[in-house]
Amino acid sequence: MTEDAYRLKSPDGSELELPVRSGTVGPDVIDIAGLYKAQGIFTYDPGFVSTGSCESDITFIDGEQGILMYRGYPVEQLAKHSSFIEVSYLLQHGELPTADELSEFDNTIRVHTMLNEGMLSFFKGFRYDAHPMAMLSAIVGSMSAYYHDEMNASNPAHRDIFAHRILAKLPTIAAAAYKLNVGQPFIYPRNDLNYTENLLHMLFAVPAEPYEIDPVAAEALDLLFILHADHEQNCSTSTVRMAGSSGANPYSAIAAGIAALWGPAHGGANEAVLNMLEEIGDVSQIGKYVEKAKDKNDPFRLMGFGHRVYKNFDPRATIIREMAYKVLEKLDRKDTPLFDLAQELEQVALKDDYFIEKNLYPNVDFYSGIIYRALGIPTSMFTVMFALGRSVGWTAHWREMIADPKGKIARPRQLYTGPAARDYVDVSKR
Numbered sequence: 364m365t366e367d368a369y370r371l372k373s374p375d376g377s378e379l380e381l382p383v384r385s386g387t388v389g390p391d392v393i394d395i396a397g398l399y400k401a402q403g404i405f406t407y408d409p410g411f412v413s414t415g416s417c418e419s420d421i422t423f424i425d426g427e428q429g430i431l432m433y434r435g436y437p438v439e440q441l442a443k444h445s446s447f448i449e450v451s452y453l454l455q456h457g458e459l460p461t462a463d464e465l466s467e468f469d470n471t472i473r474v475h476t477m478l479n480e481g482m483l484s485f486f487k488g489f490r491y492d493a494h495p496m497a498m499l500s501a502i503v504g505s506m507s508a509y510y511h512d513e514m515n516a517s518n519p520a521h522r523d524i525f526a527h528r529i530l531a532k533l534p535t536i537a538a539a540a541y542k543l544n545v546g547q548p549f550i551y552p553r554n555d556l557n558y559t560e561n562l563l564h565m566l567f568a569v570p571a572e573p574y575e576i577d578p579v580a581a582e583a584l585d586l587l588f589i590l591h592a593d594h595e596q597n598c599s600t601s602t603v604r605m606a607g608s609s610g611a612n613p614y615s616a617i618a619a620g621i622a623a624l625w626g627p628a629h630g631g632a633n634e635a636v637l638n639m640l641e642e643i644g645d646v647s648q649i650g651k652y653v654e655k656a657k658d659k660n661d662p663f664r665l666m667g668f669g670h671r672v673y674k675n676f677d678p679r680a681t682i683i684r685e686m687a688y689k690v691l692e693k694l695d696r697k698d699t700p701l702f703d704l705a706q707e708l709e710q711v712a713l714k715d716d717y718f719i720e721k722n723l724y725p726n727v728d729f730y731s732g733i734i735y736r737a738l739g740i741p742t743s744m745f746t747v748m749f750a751l752g753r754s755v756g757w758t759a760h761w762r763e764m765i766a767d768p769k770g771k772i773a774r775p776r777q778l779y780t781g782p783a784a785r786d787y788v789d790v791s792k793r
């Protein structure tokens with residue numbers, strides 16, 4: 364970490380030196396921690412678009428170049444050569460595991476997938492049509508009531524146990540939420556299956572007949588989870604960090620992240636893509652809706668195109684696009700009108716000057732929704748699937764934040780625009 368100084372000229376003509384810090388890659392940052400004390404002013408940055416909230420060595424994004432790296436490894440390499448469990452180890456521990464470390468880590472996750480039976484009973488208190496994200500957030504928050512003896516954030520062993528439990532048990536919770544929605548019995552996990560195979564088994568197996576896991580489906584989910592594993596200081600990750608900074612138990616912090624992810628502008632975007640496709644309805648209507656998307660006065664927006672961070676093609680979309688076609692071909696669902704519509708819309712947008720000029724390329728949400736639908740996963744579960752992948756990033760950031768000796772409780776400031784000081788008037792005189 365190198366340091367320089369940025370000179371800020373004050374209203375009285377004096378100069379204030381603010382340290383400039385440089386990371387290993389990416390833009391420099393101006394350290395404004397002492398600005399208020401020295402000058403009595405705050406910075407103003409709605410949405411934190413130009414503000415670094417923390418120091419992290421987990422994930423790097425270059426939105427201009429379309430680069431995404433986990434712990435320095437390009438996501439393209441990890442998607443091609445690694446597995447979600449190996450990527451989970453990398454994000455949690457900082458380095459790729461040896462063969463023995465990976466085997467031990469994988470086994471630890473496999474043998475801790477079962478839920479306390481009391482937690483399964485908790486599901487029965489929800490309405491049959493409760494949204495799976497509502498159940499996911501509530502059940503994860505309840506984990507602190509079942510595992511309260513091992514929540515000492517200052518204990519590294521407890522931090523490991525927490526991280527393993529979230530990774531191992533979240534698929535079981537997600538599958539139970541789905542089973543409640545469809546009125547089927549809960550399916551217990553199997554230790555002989557890998558992470559995504561086990562998830563598919565718990566989602567779609569029924570007691571009445573054997574369930575055969577499709578290897579392409581398991582491969583597609585593993586890839587999706589790798590691509591969703593972390594994405595730097597996004598809304599839900601920042602929420603986990605902010606909640607955790609107060610000293611709240613880690614399960615509550617993850618539950619808060621799940622709630623943030625549920626928003627349609629964040630994790631709900633892939634669900635919004637399918638809703639948009641259903642609104643368009645037919646290939647013949649694409650031209651009409653593309654024109655609506657170009658009209659600033661029309662509220663219609665093409666969901667799944669463009670990205671707040673990436674000003675180039677989303678690197679995750681490039682990878683997942685090939686998997687989307689592989690899944691559609693393997694599952695023989697190319698004749699489904701919705702998939703035909705998505706493919707045609709993709710081609711129109713890629714060739715349209717308006718979208719090219721504004722860098723509105725299909726993003727990871729556009730393709731992930733198509734894959735989930737092809738696998739038979741209902742729209743209401745899309746954001747839940749996103750949460751399963753992102754959970755490892757959340758826990759990695761929580762651990763990094765907790766272990767930071769310079770860490771403080773998050774407390775943003777504001778630009779107050781309300782009334783100036785005024786005197787109370789008795790109700791009889793108003």
